[in-house]
Amino acid sequence: MATQGPIHDPETVHDPMIDPRTGEYAVIAPGHNFRSVTQKIAGIVLTGSTPWAWWGGFFFAATIAVGVVIGVTWLFLKGVGIWGVTIPGAWGFAIINFVWWIGIGHAGTLISAILLLFKQGWRNSINRFAEAMTIFAVCCAGMFPLLHIGRPWLGYWLFPYPNTMNVWPQFRSPLAWDVFAVSTYATISIVFWYIGMVPDFGTLRDRAKSPIAKYLYGLVALGWRGSTRHWIRYESASLLLAGLSTPLVLSVHTTISFDFAVAAMAGWHTTIFPPYFVAGAVYSGFAMVLTLAIPIRKFYHLEDLVTLRHLDNMAKVMLVTGSIVAYGYGMEVFMSWYSASHWEFFMMWNRMFGPMGWAYWLLILTNIAIPLTTLWSRRLRVSPGYLFFLSFVVNIGMWFERFVIVVTSLYREYLPSSWGTYRATFWDYILFIGTWGFFTVLFLLFARLAPMIPMSEIRMMLPQTKVRPGGQPADRVVEEAL
């Protein structure tokens, strides 16, 4: 399956994007300098004319996002009865969508935090929009539990605050843990994202032509001037935030898996859930990064900065996390037999061959059969078209994974007399599809208004950054570096 390395491959050896020393695709195309990368990235934001395709995409996404407005309005008027949730399927689309969206967000934190700690320099090109993806995915995710509580205007009751009712949260419930995990995750992600953008906002302030842009970017840049003492503190804070986000991202999906694993429900009550949920989250998140990165690099001509190396590396991460997910599926099947529990055994039989068995086989096809066979091929890993297709396949699969976990355990639980089924209604679908539009609208606004690729971090990856002792004359050093 795996093709030969390009060093020995006569077809690809002349590709200028391949570094002859390593045989890997270059992280940044050769020939760039500090000014050219700055102009390339800042130019996307600081142009007076918005591309017509951006407006087209924006209006299309905004039209879909109207689904959220309609779905939420009707929900507020009528109550959660308009959804398909009922007994025994008391957790339906709301929880599935919540877990799916927040899982997508996790890849952003993984890229920005874990890969920073592992000194994976290639992450610099994709880290900003992956973080933006995290925040927008958390916005979509957070909406669902809030709406599911029935009276969203009383959502603040979830938080501990002194009140005249003398009522406090109950901290032995995983649902209370969720509130803390997700709110912390959202806050830290936004802070990390913003702190990362401050020096780039400084660049935009200094390069902007229009007075409004100068003023607004000047405000958000906080007066950043690139002082070395500032940079050292800044780097220290970034590293600390990365170190804090790493256990945070693992803990968030672990906590979400506890929503299931703590319940004494066949198919949920297992110890494999936390690692398997985290791996699945990263798997779907990287798929979403590919869904966003591939059209963006094409549309904004960023192939020099988001290179095939990035796509290759992301596909490799998907291969690893996908394999962990496959192991999780295997362990679930094994444990349902090995536990010798009648209910566990029935749950797995019902999951595979019951009335909703098609959903299980669909997720095996889309999460394992298609990606884990093809991603071994280097040729496919560097093919943007194939990865774009695959990213959709995996995200469909990951949605069905959560569907299978939530629905199949619930609708046929211990007592056959209480068996039922689950059917999502129109209002479930319109809200879910609406969040795709909402997410896309937020992402397009981000791509138009903020630097999508961190300029200061890209500069650090250029060969000109090398400091030589004694301070050689400018032209010679620049020439050598180029």
Place this chain on the structure above:
Amino acid sequence: MPVREGIYGLLAEFNTPSELVHATEMAHRAGYRRMECYTPYPVEEAAEALRFHKTRVPLICLIGGIMGLITGYGMEVWINVWGYPLNIRAMPLFSWPAFVIPGYEWTILFSGLSAAFGMIALNGLPQLYHPLFNAPNFRDGATTDKFFLCLEAHDPRFSIAETRVFLEQFNPVSVVEVDH
């Protein structure tokens, strides 16, 4: 408070980080202390040349984290043991393992916010006005591709004529006076 009259300092512009680091090192050896480098990305060698090694950001982060842990865990214990005791499926009121996750999350929340806002506060930001923005070449380069060394006027070694001559020997692109 630094003096507000006269000039703020002399600003030398370089094309490469190597020249900047060399000039900074030499300025330090020549006895200049009130100086600062401005670069479009972090140049650690410049911080070495400035002898700026320690930041208090990690300490602030640690204090924030400890506060978060005590606040979060303490709040849970108080609420579930004394403030609003509830018997939930006969679990003990002080169910310490169940309290770990929110306490852990608040540890991260407080330490993360402390690191971020502590860094901003130690840097004296937001500071929308700074004399350096008056320099004609600063804003085109400092956040894009140029490397600046500013020797500040309130350094005891500073004198406009001598310092200018001192900076000129490193072949900067330009040396300009920065007004307040």
